[in-house]
Amino acid sequence: NAMEFGTAAAEEWVKGLPLLGKQQMADAARWERWEAQLPLGSDISKVLRDYFRSYSVPVIGEAPVTVSSAAMTAVATPSVSATSLPAPPSAQMKHPLPARVVAVPTTTQPSTNAQSPQQSKKEWRAPRNLKEVNEARASRRADIERRCYAEFQPPLMPNVLQHMESFHAAMQITTPLTDSAWEVLKPRLYAQRDAAEQIEYMREEQMRALQATIPDPAYHAMYNQPVDPTVLQRQYEAAQAPIRKKLGMYADDLIRIKWKKGKLLTRDNCPEFAVEVLLYARNRFVEVERPHDLPPDQMTDESDPWFVSLENMRWLYDQKVKTYTDKYLRELFHCAECKSAGKSYAFEGMIQHYGAKHTTE
DSSP: OGGGGOHHHHHHHHHTHHHHHHHHHHHHHHHHHHHHTSOTTOOHHHHHHHHOTTTOOOOTTOOOOOOOHHHHHHOOSOOOOGGGSOOOOOTTSSSOOOSOOOOOOOSSSOOTTOOOHHHHHHSOOOOOSHHHHHHHHHHHHHHHHHHHHHHSSSOOOHHHHTTOHHHHHHTTOOSOOOHHHHHHHHHHHHHHHHHHHHHHHHHHHHHHHHHHHSOOHHHHHHHHSOOOHHHHHHHHHHHHHHHHHHHHHHHHHHHHHTSGGGTTOOTTTHHHHHHHHHHHHHHHHHHHTSOTTSOGGGGGOTTSTTOOOHHHHHHHIIIIIHHHHTTTOSOOBOOSSSSOOOOOBOHHHHHHHHHHHSOOO
16 A cells, blocks of 8 residues: 555665564563463453443443442452553554553452463463562563574574564563464564574684683693692603603613623723713714704704703713713813813813803803
């Protein structure tokens, strides 16, 4: 019908559909909340007729029931509070909602919808406090999420539902979700799904970007806590064990073959023995174990896994040289940088002398 008034009128009519839909959903939610607050067994049509006397449609064969003011005051049945009823709509709406409804139970004839006490216990009861309201909403939310997962292809996940206005409007109702209510809600969820999934995708991207900029507390806690020096020492020795094993193997070969397992040692040739064992083991390790395609300038790079450190040379001296020479002589080394070759040093003394006299760092 809107097209009869022209394209511009039709476009304006289409623009007003979302607002009209929201108003209709809000009206339905207010009616459901109002109905849930009525006492069980109340005749809804009679309650509405008593309130909307000017709007009510007479029912054929049913005489109007008059209720005196005395009967109204004498009724002890709980009534619905005016503050808990839906707010009155604007006067321009076609079907105005009640601003105040009072439930007046009839005393002349029993309601046909009345149930036995055993059946009424199974009926849904309106929440009476905040705890029951939260429990009812949680149950309704779980039912909606279950139906969304089972009936949507692919399943509509809860993290997407939270971005849908129709879902939030449905969560304002505390009554259990019926099949008819679900059939009304389902197409609205379909219509809002694409926009909600786009919002959720943008949110996840922002969270990933934010997490990438925030340092991990566990990482800092692990690297900032004090470390036991003995633990570090054990870790270092475990890492150097393969290198030391190879150095010891080459030293044993030289001692066994050339020095007859130390039987040829004397006080005079102990310095020669010490220098020869240390240099042979190191040079043999670099020649055999280290890849040949690496440049020679990386031989002193500590990041090189084949680098023979001073600690490894100290271990080699203690394990393969000192055990043979200590009984003859301890000062085995002379400084090659010093012009005077008269002073001899032990291994540790030689290292300290060279570091103090011939290094700049």
